[in-house]
Every structure is written in structure tokens, then in C-alpha cells.
Amino acid sequence: MIKRIFIRDTNSSSADKARDFCNVLRNQLREKQMDEKVQLIRAADMGVYNQGIVMRILPDDLLYGQVEEKDIPRIVSETICGGKRLNDLMCHHAARQCRIVLRNCGVVDPESIEDYIAQDGYQALAKVLEQNDPEKVLAELKTSGLRGRGGAGYPTWLKWNLARNVKESQKYVICNGDEGDPGAYMDRSVLEGDPYSVIEGLTIAGFVTGASKGYFYIRAEYPLAIERIQKAIDQAYACGLLGENILGSTFRFDAEVRLGAGAFVCGEETALIASIEGKRGYPRPRPPYPSTQGLWGKPTVINNVETLANISPIILKSGKWFAGIGTETSKGTKVFAVTGKVKNSGLVEVPMGTSIREIVFDIGGGAGSGKKVKAVQTGGPSGGVIPEDFFNTPVGYENLQKIGSIMGSGGMIVMDESDCMVDIAKFYLRFCVDESCGKCAPCRIGGTQLLNLLEKISDGKGEEAHLAALRRISFAMQKASLCGLGQTAPNPVLSTLNYFEDEYRTHVLEKRCPARKCGRLFRYSIIQEKCKRCGLCVRNCPSDAISGNREKGYVIDEAKCSRCGLCLETCKPNAILRG
Amino acid sequence: MNRLKKEDLNRIKAECRGKKKDWIKVGYSTCGVAAGAQEVFATLCREVKEHHLDIEVKKCGCAGMCYAEPLVEVNVEGMPRVFYGKVTPETADKIIEKHVRGKMLMDDHIYDLKVHEAGAEAGLS
Ligand SMILES: Cc1cc2nc3c(=O)[nH]c(=O)nc-3n(C[C@H](O)[C@H](O)[C@H](O)COP(=O)(O)O)c2cc1C
Ligand code: SF4
Ligand code: FES
Numbered sequence: 137m138i139k140r141i142f143i144r145d146t147n148s149s150s151a152d153k154a155r156d157f158c159n160v161l162r163n164q165l166r167e168k169q170m171d172e173k174v175q176l177i178r179a180a181d182m183g184v185y186n187q188g189i190v191m192r193i194l195p196d197d198l199l200y201g202q203v204e205e206k207d208i209p210r211i212v213s214e215t216i217c218g219g220k221r222l223n224d225l226m227c228h229h230a231a232r233q234c235r236i237v238l239r240n241c242g243v244v245d246p247e248s249i250e251d252y253i254a255q256d257g258y259q260a261l262a263k264v265l266e267q268n269d270p271e272k273v274l275a276e277l278k279t280s281g282l283r284g285r286g287g288a289g290y291p292t293w294l295k296w297n298l299a300r301n302v303k304e305s306q307k308y309v310i311c312n313g314d315e316g317d318p319g320a321y322m323d324r325s326v327l328e329g330d331p332y333s334v335i336e337g338l339t340i341a342g343f344v345t346g347a348s349k350g351y352f353y354i355r356a357e358y359p360l361a362i363e364r365i366q367k368a369i370d371q372a373y374a375c376g377l378l379g380e381n382i383l384g385s386t387f388r389f390d391a392e393v394r395l396g397a398g399a400f401v402c403g404e405e406t407a408l409i410a411s412i413e414g415k416r417g418y419p420r421p422r423p424p425y426p427s428t429q430g431l432w433g434k435p436t437v438i439n440n441v442e443t444l445a446n447i448s449p450i451i452l453k454s455g456k457w458f459a460g461i462g463t464e465t466s467k468g469t470k471v472f473a474v475t476g477k478v479k480n481s482g483l484v485e486v487p488m489g490t491s492i493r494e495i496v497f498d499i500g501g502g503a504g505s506g507k508k509v510k511a512v513q514t515g516g517p518s519g520g521v522i523p524e525d526f527f528n529t530p531v532g533y534e535n536l537q538k539i540g541s542i543m544g545s546g547g548m549i550v551m552d553e554s555d556c557m558v559d560i561a562k563f564y565l566r567f568c569v570d571e572s573c574g575k576c577a578p579c580r581i582g583g584t585q586l587l588n589l590l591e592k593i594s595d596g597k598g599e600e601a602h603l604a605a606l607r608r609i610s611f612a613m614q615k616a617s618l619c620g621l622g623q624t625a626p627n628p629v630l631s632t633l634n635y636f637e638d639e640y641r642t643h644v645l646e647k648r649c650p651a652r653k654c655g656r657l658f659r660y661s662i663i664q665e666k667c668k669r670c671g672l673c674v675r676n677c678p679s680d681a682i683s684g685n686r687e688k689g690y691v692i693d694e695a696k697c698s699r700c701g702l703c704l705e706t707c708k709p710n711a712i713l714r715g
Numbered sequence: 716m717n718r719l720k721k722e723d724l725n726r727i728k729a730e731c732r733g734k735k736k737d738w739i740k741v742g743y744s745t746c747g748v749a750a751g752a753q754e755v756f757a758t759l760c761r762e763v764k765e766h767h768l769d770i771e772v773k774k775c776g777c778a779g780m781c782y783a784e785p786l787v788e789v790n791v792e793g794m795p796r797v798f799y800g801k802v803t804p805e806t807a808d809k810i811i812e813k814h815v816r817g818k819m820l821m822d823d824h825i826y827d828l829k830v831h832e833a834g835a836e837a838g839l840s
Contacts, residue, residue, distance in 0.1 A: 140795060140820060142828070175819065180800055181783065181826040194795050197830050233779075242742060242778025242788070253724055254731030262721045321745075328744040329776015360745050376718025384720045483779035 139216060142179040142192040146201075148479070148506065154178050157189050160205055164212050174216060181480070185501045187227055201227025233499065234461065236469050237322075237445045238485045241329035246364050249371045252332040258377060260448035261336050261343075265385040270300065270344040277447075279455030281467035286312055286403075286440030287518065287544050287620075289466075289533040295437055298427035299345040302435040307347035310412070310431065310438045311338050313354040313361065314396045314403035317516030318567060320547035322471040323441035325483055327354065327361035330445065331368035335391065337444030339378070340451070342389045345437050350389065353408055355396035366393050400517075400571035404619050405430075405438045407573070418575050419619035440545065442471055462488030466532035466543075476513075476549035479504040486531070493527035496550055507552040511635070515544030517564045517571075518624030520631025521557065540631040542624075556653035557636040558643055561629045562590045568625035579622025582613040586629060594654035598644035606633060652714055655699035659715070660692050666711035673703035673712065735792070736771055737815070739763075742786040743774035750784035751803070758804040759787070762811040770815055783826045789814055800826035 143161075145154040158176050165171040184190050187201035191211075198221055200211070207225065214220045235241075244251035252258070264273055277293035284290045299307060311334060315323040327334060338350045352369075354362050369391050372378040380388045394412050401407050402417040409431050411417040430436025446468060450458045459467050466488040472495060475481045479501030486495060492512060496502065503509045511521045520541035522529070529535050536543045551560065569583040586609050589602050610626030617623045633640060642648050649657040662673075667689055674682045674690060681697040684690035692703070704712040717723075741747065741756045759772045770791070778786055783800030789810060790796045797820060799810055806824055813819050 142825065177820045177825060178822040179825045180823055183827060192828075194828075194830065238779060241776040242740070242786075244775060245740075245773050246743075246776050247774070250727055250731055253727045256728070258719075258724055262724060266721065325744055325746075325777045325779075358745075360748070381718075383724075384718075480780065480782045482781035482783075483777065485779070 137195060139174045140194045142177050144179045144182045144190050146185050146187045146190050161208055164208055168212060170216060183229055199227050200225040233485050234469050234487050235485050236449050237442050237471050240333060241325060246329055246331055247367055249375060257332055258336055260451040261339055262383055263451060264340055264343060265383055265387055273344045276455040280450045280458035282446055284440055285442035292443055295427055296345050299435040299437045302428055304435055306434050307345055308431045308434055308436040309338055309341045309347045309350045311352045311441060311444055312438050313352060313441050316400035316403050317545055317547045319475050319549045320516055320545050321473050322483060322546045324358050324361050326441050326445050328364050331364045333445045333448060334441055335368055335372055337447035339389050340447050341437055343387055348388050350391040351412060352393045353396060354393060356398055362393060401573045401621050418573055421618060463530060463532045465534055470546060472546045472548045474500050474548045477503050477505055477552040478550040488532050489530040491528050491530050503552045505552055507554060509550060509552050511551050513549040515542035516547045517567050518542060518627055519544045520627045523635045540634055554651055556649055556651035557632040557639045558594050559653045561632045564628035576618035578613045578616040582609050583625055585609050593643050595656040596647040600644055603640060659694050660697055661713050662690055662692060663711050663713050664689055666709050668709050672706050676702045676706045737791045738771040738773055740773050740775040740788040742777055742784055744777035746777055746781040747784045752785040754804050755785045755802050755807045758807040768815060780826060791815060796829040797825050798827040799824045
């Protein structure tokens with residue numbers, strides 16, 4: 137059998153050595169007349185980083201790391217010709233992804249119900265209907281330890297049980313696909329890539345709680361997700377997997393799609409319910425919780441997309457199996473959308489308890505820019521930043537809370553040294569101020585006040601007293617806001633302030649932004665000695681802030697400059713100074 | 716399709732799994748489409764038709780490697796299953812020419828490979 141060897145230089149800092157390495161290896165193979173039996177392939181990625189030259193040898197499936205040219209002779213004679221494994225060269229994929237939620241994403245055709253069925257689709261529903269014992273499903277879920285993936289982490293079995301125990305003929309189940317956090321798109325990918333698993337999960341939720349009707353509340357900005365879920369619902373009806381007598385049983389369940397109203401707050405469960413009822417998407421105080429009094433006053437279970445995608449595997453493989461993955465209090469896996477200053481942005485599903493370091497460096501490949509990673513932001517506008525010192529923290533609901541952030545729905549934004557913490561806090565806070573529904577004063581007024589203070593600080597008009605004021609207002613908002621939006625909106629401010637107070641102080645006391653992000657605290661100028669008078673910056677400046685000519689040279693008008701930095705990027709002799 | 720019963724699920728499953736056929740999957744979620752999956756998909760379909768190849772070209776969801784979209788996974792009998800990333804219509808042409816017809820893997824475009832069967836990782840079978 138032909139051997140295939142994948143080769144990649146996984147050191148990002150130096151010049152790519154893979155090509156030369158391949159040539160040397162190819163020559164040595166030729167000497168042994170092995171070149172016909174081996175194909176060498178330069179890979180574009182191996183899922184291993186900073187391990188020098190890495191080789192993966194098939195069909196043996198050996199992974200060698202830190203390989204040097206001097207190792208080539210023994211690799212050729214012992215491994216390739218002799219089939220022996222060289223233990224000293226072996227290297228491991230440090231963190232392994234574990235796909236439960238994303239099990240079918242990228243595997244099945246989302247528009248084909250047969251594809252889903254071929255991957256054990258609807259076996260869980262069939263099992264549940266055959267056993268016809270909702271208590272048994274609840275017991276399994278309880279053993280599994282599954283908690284909601286929408287943010288709060290409430291035990292799923294408890295939520296279902298509450299709704300189940302209410303004596304009422306009409307109940308509802310809702311899939312929350314509003315996903316409004318900046319940087320989060322896990323739910324979108326699941327809805328788009330594996331819609332049937334979410335439908336199956338919701339159907340089982342309906343059976344267990346006694347609801348005959350389910351809604352998919354999906355944000356209108358996700359047209360493809362809406363299209364795929366709608367197609368999947370239609371197909372499921374056609375196959376008798378929705379509607380009357382599902383799979384030949386007496387169970388009836390209907391499902392339909394409702395579009396999100398374009399507001400972040402509509403992801404909050406009581407606002408979401410109001411929105412489905414056709415009212416304005418305002419939250420209302422809880423209790424009563426939706427489990428007892430929800431949609432149209434009836435008991436209603438609301439679950440996140442990812443929560444529902446976990447249901448079928450638990451039923452098929454048992455709660456015990458699921459509980460075997462993860463940590464003491466956080467079971468199973470979590471999907472993260474890793475974005476920002478990271479080499480490989482994308483979706484990552486890891487067992488709970490995996491460290492942030494493993495996610496960012498081993499899977500994400502570290503910073504894309506070559507700069508030092510400074511922190512990650514998790515939990516979106518309700519979360520906080522986690523500085524690099526805390527990257528060994530294993531992810532889990534309680535663990536992240538302890539260090540001032542939350543797991544949230546799974547957005548993870550990687551930040552490097554060029555990110556300013558005041559700027560980050562401002563970004564998330566502005567999002568919440570824009571999205572505040574205005575119903576309660578602490579959120580409406582407090583948010584605006586906080587934002588004003590942050591703007592002063594980043595404009596160089598900050599005072600030391602402002603830092604105390606930030607903390608005071610944040611505290612009031614956390615305690616007195618009506619819904620989760622206002623209660624958690626100050627979190628990004630507080631956590632950046634806690635971990636990066638120095639950076640705030642530099643802004644306030646020295647009127648300086650160390651990351652050079654806050655536009656009023658630095659300026660662009662031209663180093664006349666380096667300038668070659670090419671005039672490129674003049675043509676590129678969108679604000680017409682650069683004047684002058686080839687003879688006299690050029691100057692930047694600070695008042696007109698919008699701090700976009702285009703001149704810095706375009707100037708070939710690096711004559712633009714940012715400082 | 717008719718209304719299904721449990722036996723039908725098992726029958727469909729067995730039928731689909733029984734099909735031993737080569738296939739190409741194109742990541743066709745928002746991230747893939749935004750990166751140009753539509754053109755890549757069209758190119759692959761066109762080439763397969765033109766050369767009368769016995770290989771199925773399918774759409775699928777996002778495999779998670781959004782940085783490498785458009786992502787194309789190729790499964791050809793007797794070869795490892797590989798993911799080609801950042802595929803342009805030109806690379807798509809070459810995938811058909813070199814990988815599918817020539818049975819050779821391509822340099823510089825492979826982002827991941829699967830040695831195990833789907834679902835084995837999570838232990839779902
Ligand atoms: C402002 C705000 C926005 C929210 N947005 C979402 C969202 O987009 N998706 C989601 O699943 N949950 C969101 N939630 C949480 C929901 O209120 C609810 O807790 C969740 O859908 C319950 O599902 P789970 O138990 O499966 O996690 C949001 C909460 C708040 C306060
Ligand atoms: S930073 Fe932008 S606006 Fe300012 S001078 Fe340079 S190009 Fe013009
Ligand atoms: S115009 Fe000054 S270096 Fe380009």
C-alpha cells in the first residue's frame with residue numbers, strides 16, 4: 137500500500153522550511169528506490185502549532201514533530217521502509233475536539249432528511265416514543281447533568297420537569313435561535329448545518345413536557361438558517377415526523393418558524409415570548425417563570441439551539457455517558473466561536489474543563505499577528521475579559537464566573553497587544569446602550585452615563601474620580617436592572633477595570649493609550665527624513681487630511697485626521713509615525 | 716416520501732450506509748457561501764459532468780474551520796479523506812484533475828484529514 141506523508145512547517149515566525157525539507161526527503165527516498173511507493177504532500181495546516189516541521193504518516197497514522205533534516209535517514213530506513221515507530225519523534229495533538237453538538241455539521245447535507253437518518257437521526261425520538269415514558273427521559277437528562285447553553289446554565293431536566301408538572305392542556309416549547317451576541321455564531325452554524333437535530337430535540341422536549349406545539353424563534357438576520365429550518369420542517373411533516381401520529385405513535389407535535397424582531401433583548405426569554413405574541417419585545421419581571429406561565433400564559437419551555445442539539449445523543453448514548461465528559465458541575469461539551477486576533481477563527485467544540493489556553497493556542501493556533509495574546513473576551517456583552525494569566529482556567533459555568541466573566545452562549549474573542557481595554561469596554565457597552573429597550577431606568581440611564589465616562593477617558597478628558605464612578609454606576613445597574621441585559625451590561629466594564637486598571641490609569645493620568653487605539657490620545661505625523669515624497673498617502677487619505685507637494689513635502693492636519701491609519705499602511709518607506 | 720415508522724428509519728439508514736460511493740462535500744453555510752462556495756460548487760459539478768465521473772458532489776454545513784472556507788472534503792476509494800481549504804474555482808478544477816482523476820493528493824491546500832469514520836470521535840455509531 138502506498139504511503140502518504142503530510143508535511144508542514146508549523147513554526148509561524150520563521151520562513152517556511154517545508155519545501156526544502158520535502159526535497160531532501162524526496163532525494164533520500166529516491167536513493168532507496170522508495171519514491172514510487174511514497175507520496176509527499178505539503179499540507180496547509182496540520183492542527184499542530186509551533187512544533188517545527190511536523191510529519192503525519194499514513195496509513196500508519198504517526199505524527200512526528202520537531203523533525204530536523206538529520207532525522208530524515210532514520211525516518212526513511214526505520215519508519216518508511218521498516219514500518220517502525222520512532223517514539224522520540226512522536227508528537228500529539230494537544231487538545232482534541234469532541235463533537236457532540238456539531239456531530240453532523242459538515243457531515244450531512246442539511247437539506248436531506250435521509251442523510252440525517254443515516255447518521256442515527258430520529259432514532260432518539262423513536263426510542264422515546266416507543267418507551268412512552270417521559271419520566272424516564274427526565275431521569276436520563278438529570279443523570280446527564282445537561283445545563284442550558286443559552287447563557288444562564290439552568291439544568292435542562294429541571295426546566296422541563298417544571299413545565300411538565302403544571303396541569304394544563306396547552307403547553308409550548310420554543311427554540312431560542314436569536315443569537316445576538318457580537319462574535320457568536322454557533323447557533324447559526326448548527327441551524328444551518330444540522331437543522332434536523334434541533335427539530336428532533338424540540339420534538340422530544342414537546343413529548344416530555346406535554347406540549348403539542350413548538351416554535352423556532354430565529355433572528356431575521358439569519359436568512360440561510362431560516363430557509364434550512366423551514367425546509368427541514370416541511371420535510372419532517374411530509375415524512376410523518378411532525379404533525380399527527382409521529383412515527384406511527386399517538387403523539388402529535390407541530391412546529392413553526394417565527395422571525396426575530398431584530399433586537400438583542402428579544403433573546404431574553406420573556407421578551408422573546410412577548411415578541412411571538414405579536415407584542416413589543418419588552419422583558420417582564422420574573423417570576424412567574426415561563427415554565428409555569430409563558431407564551432399566551434401557558435407553561436412554556438425555552439431552550440437554546442445548542443441545548444436542544446444535545447438531547448438526541450444523550451438519549452441514544454445515555455446520561456451516564458454524557459456525564460462522563462466535562463467537569464464536576466459542567467457536563468458535556470461546549471461549542472465556542474473563536475474569533476478576533478487568532479490564527480484559525482472558527483467553531484471549536486471541546487469537553488467542558490478544557491483550558492482557555494488549549495482553545496486559543498492548541499486549537500486556534502495562537503495570535504494570527506505574531507503579537508502577544510493579551511486576553512479573551514467571553515460571554516459577549518454580558519461577559520467579561522479574561523487576561524492571559526488566567527488562561528489555565530478550565531472552562532465551565534462556575535469557573536468562568538469566578539474570574540469575572542461568564543461562559544455565555546460561546547463567543548470567544550481573542551485580543552492581542554494592539555487591543556485597548558477601554559476601547560473594548562466601550563464597544564460592548566455601546567452595544568448594550570443601543571440595544572437597551574428603555575423600559576427600566578438603571579439600564580437606560582446608567583448605561584448612557586457609563587458610556588459617557590468611558591468616552592471621556594478615551595478622549596483624554598478622564599479624571600481619577602471617574603474610575604470610582606464607573607464602579608458605582610455598574611454596581612447599581614447590576615442590582616437594579618429589570619432584565620439580564622441591564623444586569624450584565626456593566627460586566628465588560630468591571631472586568632476590564634479589575635484586570636487592566638493600569639491601562640485605564642494611563643489613559644486618565646498620562647493621557648496616553650498604550651495600544652494606540654483611542655484616537656484622541658495619539659496622532660499621526662510624517663517623519664520628513666524618511667519620506668520619499670511619493671504622495672501615496674495623500675491619495676489614500678479618505679479625510680483629505682494630508683497636504684503639501686513633492687517639493688516641500690507633506691504634513692498631516694491633526695484636526696482633519698480621522699485616525700484611520702490608512703497612510704501608515706500604505707507608506708512604503710515607513711515614514712508615518714503613530715505616537 | 717411516505718410517513719415513516721421506526722423500521723423505515725433503520726431501512727433508510729442501512730441503505731444510505733450501504734452505498735459505497737465516492738463523494739465531494741462543499742461547506743455551504745453562511746461562512747462558506749460568503750467565501751465563495753457557490754462558484755466552487757458549480758465548478759465541481761460542471762467538471763464531474765464533463766468528465767462523466769462516478770462521484771457525488773454534495774452540500775453540507777460548516778465543519779468549523781471557518782478560516783479555511785470555502786472548504787471541500789473529498790472521499791475517494793483507497794485514499795485518505797481530506798479537507799481542501801481556501802478553495803477557488805481554479806483549485807476546484809485541480810481537485811478534480813489531480814485528486815479525483817489522478818488519485819494524487821494536492822500540495823499546499825490540505826487543511827485537515829480524517830482517518831476515522833464520521834461520528835467515531837464522539838463515539839456515536
Ligand atoms: C439580553 C439577553 C439576551 C439573550 N439572548 C439569548 C440568545 O440570543 N439565545 C439564547 O439561547 N438565549 C439568550 N438569552 C438567554 C435566554 O433568556 C434563556 O435563558 C435561554 O434561551 C434558555 O435556554 P437554555 O436553558 O437552553 O440555555 C438571553 C438573555 C438575555 C438577558
Ligand atoms: S490616519 Fe487616516 S485620516 Fe489621518 S491622515 Fe492618515 S489617512 Fe488621513
Ligand atoms: S509620501 Fe511620504 S513616503 Fe509616501
